[in-house]
Amino acid sequence: MVSTMVVVGLTIAAAGFAGHYALQAMKHVEPQLKQVLQSLPKSAFRGGFEPKITKWEAAFIVGVSPTAKKGKTGDAPRQIMLLNHPDKGGSPYIVAKINEAKDLLKRSS
Template sequence: MVLPIVVGLGATIIALTAKATIAAYRQYLHLTPVMIATLNNIKLINLESSMSSMNKADPRYEHYRYIRSKYPNRGFTDPMTEQEALLILGIEGDDILNVNKKMIRDRYRKLMILNHPDKLGSLYLSQRINEAKDVLDKSYMVNK
């Protein structure tokens, strides 16, 4: 006697949940990236407008355009992710498939020579480089 009522309530709850999920997904499809950024309190900058202030005849123009398209213009995440650690140490492409402790140590040393606080480098960047090395040393990619 109770079983049909429980099954009916369960089916109703599932149907209403599915209906609400489909409606939310349809609304999500109509959102633009600007709308999503606004909802998440993220200020977007237009990379093309910032690049337009630079003269295309400048020999560094292509280099800057490449750098801006390749690396995101955002702050560090906390806690640091493996993806961000790889980006900080400059490990990308086929290097990711062959990453090992020696490669991490070599990239770490190279960056620390350039950014060490004793050599007038940034303390913040050196801390982030250290954190990237620690994250990758504990990573499954290295310890397979």
């Protein structure tokens, strides 16, 4: 019983020292991290879709390779559409993007 309490006490102390060390290390790393984040381009943090769909984005939405031929894209848009259909709880916006991607891939292939 006593040895268990000693082990628990030592474990808590070790965790405290480790936390203290980590906080001290973060104080030294924080300015460097801020500098790196500021040097990154702002577009690296932009989410969502491109304003005008690209072939790469269309292929990514549909789930095929950007270099895939028309025959390779085949049934992929239909399967994605079925999974994201608004009647099944999907988003109408996502369905519109899938249709846009499908049309672009048909035109460019």
